[in-house]
Amino acid sequence: MNLHFRKLNFWASLFITIFIVMVLVVFELILKQSLFEKHQFYYVVAVSGIIVFVLSYVVLEFLFNTYAKKQIQRISNMISDVETEKKEDLDFEKLEEKVSDMKEKSNTEIDTMKAMERYRKEYIGNVSHEMKTPLFSIQGYVSTLIDGGVEDLQIRDKYLKRIDKSVQRLFNIVQDLDMINKYESGEIRLEVSSFDINTLVDEVVELMEMEAKKKNAQIMVQKTRPILMVSADKQKIFQILMNLVSNAIYYSNKEKAKIIITTKKVKGKIKITVEDNGIGIKPEVLPRIFERFYRAESSRNRRKGGSGLGLAIVKHILEAHDEKIKVKSVYLEGTKFSFSLNKADD
Numbered sequence: 001m002n003l004h005f006r007k008l009n010f011w012a013s014l015f016i017t018i019f020i021v022m023v024l025v026v027f028e029l030i031l032k033q034s035l036f037e038k039h040q041f042y043y044v045v046a047v048s049g050i051i052v053f054v055l056s057y058v059v060l061e062f063l064f065n066t067y068a069k070k071q072i073q074r075i076s077n078m079i080s081d082v083e084t085e086k087k088e089d090l091d092f093e094k095l096e097e098k099v100s101d102m103k104e105k106s107n108t109e110i111d112t113m114k115a116m117e118r119y120r121k122e123y124i125g126n127v128s129h130e131m132k133t134p135l136f137s138i139q140g141y142v143s144t145l146i147d148g149g150v151e152d153l154q155i156r157d158k159y160l161k162r163i164d165k166s167v168q169r170l171f172n173i174v175q176d177l178d179m180i181n182k183y184e185s186g187e188i189r190l191e192v193s194s195f196d197i198n199t200l201v202d203e204v205v206e207l208m209e210m211e212a213k214k215k216n217a218q219i220m221v222q223k224t225r226p227i228l229m230v231s232a233d234k235q236k237i238f239q240i241l242m243n244l245v246s247n248a249i250y251y252s253n254k255e256k257a258k259i260i261i262t263t264k265k266v267k268g269k270i271k272i273t274v275e276d277n278g279i280g281i282k283p284e285v286l287p288r289i290f291e292r293f294y295r296a297e298s299s300r301n302r303r304k305g306g307s308g309l310g311l312a313i314v315k316h317i318l319e320a321h322d323e324k325i326k327v328k329s330v331y332l333e334g335t336k337f338s339f340s341l342n343k344a345d346d
C-alpha cells in the first residue's frame with residue numbers, strides 16, 4: 001500500500017477504535033453502581049479498554065486492508081481485462097503505474113487514430129480531386145457533342161479522342177489505386193527471374209526518347225559493366241524505371257536537361273540511380289513524396305496525366321523486394337533516386 005493510504009488507514013482505524021473504547025467506557029459507567037465495587041471498577045475499565053482497543057484496531061486495519069485490496073483488484077481487472085493472478089502483489093503504487101501506462105497507451109492510440117482520420121480525409125479528398133478533372137472534361141465534351149457538335153465530323157472526332165484520353169486517365173488512376181491496395185494487402189506475388197539490368201535500362205531509354213526530345217532533355221546511361229545480372233521481378237523493375245525516368249524528364253526545368261542513369265555493383269548488390277538536374281524538391285516535403293497523391297509543387301504546376309501515385313507504387317514494389325527507394329534532392333538544382341537489387345549469378 002502506498003504511504004498516503006497507510007496513513008489514512010491508520011488514522012481511520014485509530015479514530016473508530018477510540019470511539020468504540022469511549023462507548024465501552026460510557027457503558028461501564030452506566031453499569032458502575034450495580035455491578036462493580038469502587039476499586040474493581042477502575043481495574044475493569046483499564047483492562048477492558050486495552051483489550052477492546054487492541055482488538056478493534058487490529059480488526060479494523062484488517063477490514064480496511066482487505067476492502068482496499070479487493071477494490072484495487074477490481075479496478076486492475078477492469079484495466080487489464082484479464083484477472084491478475086498474483087492478487088496479493090497488487091497495491092496502490094502498482095495500480096497507479098498501471099493506470100499511467102494505460103493513459104499513455106490510450107494517448108498514443110488516440111494520436112494514431114487522429115492521424116489516420118486526417119490521412120483518410122486527405123486521401124478521399126485527393127481521390128475525388130484526381131477523378132474530378134477527367135470527369136469534368138468528359139462531361140464538357142459529351143454535352144457539346146449532344147448539343148450539336150456531333151454534326152461536325154471534325155469536332156466529333158477531336159472530342160471523342162479527348163474523351164478517350166480522359167477515360168484512359170480515369171482508368172489509370174483506378175488501376176494504380178487497385179495495385180497499391182493489392183501491395184498493401186500483400187496480394188501481389190513477385191515473379192522473380194534473372195535478367196540484365198543494363199538491357200532493361202536501354203529499353204526504358206528507347207521508349208522515353210520521344211518524351212525526352214519534347215522537353216529537350218538528354219538521357220545518358222553510365223554502365224560500370226556491359227552486363228549486370230539482377231534477381232528481381234523484371235516487369236515491376238521496368239515499371240519503376242519508367243516512373244523515375246518520366247518524372248526526371250517531366251520535372252526538368254533547364255534549357256539543357258540532363259538525366260543520368262547509372263548501374264553499378266555496390267557491396268554485393270546492384271545499385272541503380274536516376275539523377276536529373278531539374279526543379280528539385282524542397283527538403284521539408286522530401287519525406288512525403290512517396291505518399292499516395294502527394295505532390296511537391298502547388299496544383300498550378302501539377303503534372304497533367306500524372307496520377308500522383310507513381311512514387312507510392314515504386315516504394316511498394318521495392319518493399320516487396322525487401323529493398324528501399326532513396327532520394328536526395330537540392331531544390332532548384334536536381335534530384336537523385338536510387339535503389340538496390342539482389343545480384344544474380346552471371
Ligand code: ADP
Nearest residue numbers: 247248251289295296297306307308309310311
Ligand atoms: P506525379 O508525378 O504523378 O505527380 P509521383 O508519385 O510520380 O506523382 O511523384 C510525386 C511528386 O514528387 C511529384 O508530384 C513531384 O512533386 C515530386 N517529384 C517526383 N520526381 C521528381 C523529380 N525527379 N524532380 C522533382 N520532383 C519530383
